Amino acid sequence: MPRVKRGADNPRMSAATLYDKIWDLHRVTELPGGQTQLFIGLHLIHEVTSPQAFAMLDEQGLSVRHPERTVATVDHIVPTTSQVRPFADPLAEQMLSTLEGNCARHGIMLHGIGSGHQGIVHVIAPELGLTQPGMTIACGDSHTSTHGAYGAIAFGIGTSQVRDVLASQSLAMGKLRVRRIRLEGERQQGVFAKDVILHVIRRLGVKGGVGYAYEFAGSCIDAMSMEERMTLCNMAIEGGARCGYVNPDQTTFDDLRGRPGAPSGEAWDRAVTWWRSLASGRDAQFDDEVVFDAAAIAPTITWGITPGQGIGIDEAIPLASDLPAEDRPLAEQAYTYMNLQPGVPIAGTRVDVCFIGSCTNGQLSDLRDAAAVARGRHVAPGIKAFVVPGSEQVAMAAEAAGLDAVFRQAGFEWRQPGCSMCLAMNPDRLEGRQISASSSNRNFKGRQGSASGRTLLMSPAMVAAAAIEGAVTDVRSLLR
Amino acid sequence: MANQIRRIERRAIALEGNDIDTDRIIPARFLKCVTFEGLGAWAFADDRTALAGCHPFDQDHHQGAGLLVVNRNFGCGSSREHAPQSLGRWGIQALIGESFAEIFSGNCLALGLPCCTTDSETISALQRAVAANPAADYHLDVEALTITGPGGSWPLTMPAAAHRMLTSGQWDVTGQLTARDAALRSTATRLPYLTGFTC
Ligand code: SF4
Numbered sequence: 292m293p294r295v296k297r298g299a300d301n302p303r304m305s306a307a308t309l310y311d312k313i314w315d316l317h318r319v320t321e322l323p324g325g326q327t328q329l330f331i332g333l334h335l336i337h338e339v340t341s342p343q344a345f346a347m348l349d350e351q352g353l354s355v356r357h358p359e360r361t362v363a364t365v366d367h368i369v370p371t372t373s374q375v376r377p378f379a380d381p382l383a384e385q386m387l388s389t390l391e392g393n394c395a396r397h398g399i400m401l402h403g404i405g406s407g408h409q410g411i412v413h414v415i416a417p418e419l420g421l422t423q424p425g426m427t428i429a430c431g432d433s434h435t436s437t438h439g440a441y442g443a444i445a446f447g448i449g450t451s452q453v454r455d456v457l458a459s460q461s462l463a464m465g466k467l468r469v470r471r472i473r474l475e476g477e478r479q480q481g482v483f484a485k486d487v488i489l490h491v492i493r494r495l496g497v498k499g500g501v502g503y504a505y506e507f508a509g510s511c512i513d514a515m516s517m518e519e520r521m522t523l524c525n526m527a528i529e530g531g532a533r534c535g536y537v538n539p540d541q542t543t544f545d546d547l548r549g550r551p552g553a554p555s556g557e558a559w560d561r562a563v564t565w566w567r568s569l570a571s572g573r574d575a576q577f578d579d580e581v582v583f584d585a586a587a588i589a590p591t592i593t594w595g596i597t598p599g600q601g602i603g604i605d606e607a608i609p610l611a612s613d614l615p616a617e618d619r620p621l622a623e624q625a626y627t628y629m630n631l632q633p634g635v636p637i638a639g640t641r642v643d644v645c646f647i648g649s650c651t652n653g654q655l656s657d658l659r660d661a662a663a664v665a666r667g668r669h670v671a672p673g674i675k676a677f678v679v680p681g682s683e684q685v686a687m688a689a690e691a692a693g694l695d696a697v698f699r700q701a702g703f704e705w706r707q708p709g710c711s712m713c714l715a716m717n718p719d720r721l722e723g724r725q726i727s728a729s730s731s732n733r734n735f736k737g738r739q740g741s742a743s744g745r746t747l748l749m750s751p752a753m754v755a756a757a758a759i760e761g762a763v764t765d766v767r768s769l770l771r
Numbered sequence: 772m773a774n775q776i777r778r779i780e781r782r783a784i785a786l787e788g789n790d791i792d793t794d795r796i797i798p799a800r801f802l803k804c805v806t807f808e809g810l811g812a813w814a815f816a817d818d819r820t821a822l823a824g825c826h827p828f829d830q831d832h833h834q835g836a837g838l839l840v841v842n843r844n845f846g847c848g849s850s851r852e853h854a855p856q857s858l859g860r861w862g863i864q865a866l867i868g869e870s871f872a873e874i875f876s877g878n879c880l881a882l883g884l885p886c887c888t889t890d891s892e893t894i895s896a897l898q899r900a901v902a903a904n905p906a907a908d909y910h911l912d913v914e915a916l917t918i919t920g921p922g923g924s925w926p927l928t929m930p931a932a933a934h935r936m937l938t939s940g941q942w943d944v945t946g947q948l949t950a951r952d953a954a955l956r957s958t959a960t961r962l963p964y965l966t967g968f969t970c
Contacts, residue, residue: 319958322947324936330958342805382803389805433850449852449878459948465932498844501873533873561968597790621789714799735794742817
């Protein structure tokens, strides 16, 4: 018997959050150590965090319990210029062939290069309709929180846990608290989901979410597309939350309908009824609630070395004396590392490299937003600018819409799908002290492949604006 | 039980700084591997290069140390288990800090590496004591949650579940998870998306 009854007609559940309902439904048992064994509905794997997990499985004589609930792709190490095998980098080639071998041996579906569905794992699973409301999802990648956009509870896990999910389709977990983050009101033009989440992290801090699941709600979220909600949930993890989600609604269902993995026929109607019933009840009890005025959010950009060091495009880099005492040492480190002066406006900061892509902002709508800025303009001299679609599907759709031509004519390179310069496990990387305008999610020291490389995080449209001007620019001035 | 982690007696390293992320603990290029072996050599690789031999992990008197005393939000960023793997393979057996990122401490737990916490004053005092006397052994009592060495004895905290799992030897959960076959099956039968949305 289900512990959670279907349908909004169950008044007992009206005080439960979506997180509570999904948790309850997937609870297998309590473990002796005190954690809960939680069933995992969908396990996504890729080449970087799975090889050691398969090796552990072999060592311990275990098999994959639900190969049909496990789906693989290759994203982190693939080159984005030529994806011809074997790869020029023998280590990358070894990682991909290890994944291919493991998938073949265990009967796991692998969406490889040229399959039509290769891409960043957090882009392809929603695209295939594998990501659905009410699921628990795990992947050996911290940005698994992305899938929460569909009303799933999705966790990034480490390799030992990848082994656990392979072996048992379950994880040992502790229950989280839920913070509702309400974003009310309408965004200004030129303010994207990326700006919203950078603003939230700026206000709540990079560890503000520790111990929490973030529920994003409010009229601003209701109005967002699924791709925007994915951007938001993607970076919940950068705010310290273990996962982030949005309650499923008509936007979710319209997006899912017709996708290969989505239910069809009568099952579709039953699914929608169940999905609707999962949303946090009207009287749901939250452990915490924070409200933001979406209309007051400006295009937001990071100036420092954590995603929490963000400011509005019209602000100056904060003075240490204006920051809370506990944030000052990190600010001092950031001034030095970034070679940026406190008190100086961020707009006008020269950049060297402009990167549009990643699981945060490598979707079709992201490319459209950036192309709208690039159209009829040209990348400033000396700037390296490139666009990396999140998946083969995104690439095909963008090419069908002529976006690749818009970018090429504007002087951007048009690449093949992968994680690219989000992290430096493939040939795309910063050199020396280069500074990038990047639509990715992390600005940590050395993140983009050079130990002294610097990263400014912003929306894809802002990256396009930076490429055109050769410097950090308020995209609103180019949209008018 | 062989897996019980109750007492660790080793020299300690004070590593100062908030928000030390996993890209710093083990830069992404070292993730290009199909085994964790050898990762110990690359812990903090870029920080160590930047400090040209002055990073604590390169200092002679810290070789063989087993306790790492850190500050706030240590291990934030990516879910890479390569981070605790590299620390463990370098020789670290437990971490003491103001706070740890959740995925990081979860990964540590899966490897049997305790992450103990305490307030920032205590961490500062402990870091000062360790820096003043790097040759001394510190006694981490995981059961009682204290650390004792020259300079004092300090109380620590740890989430109850992690504490119980480490001290009772139940931190390696794979066996427990795979053992519950019937419960796993019955959970699957009540999941609408596994049953054509009929349940
Ligand atoms: S795009 Fe970046 S953050 Fe996303 S999965 Fe790839 S490496 Fe991770």
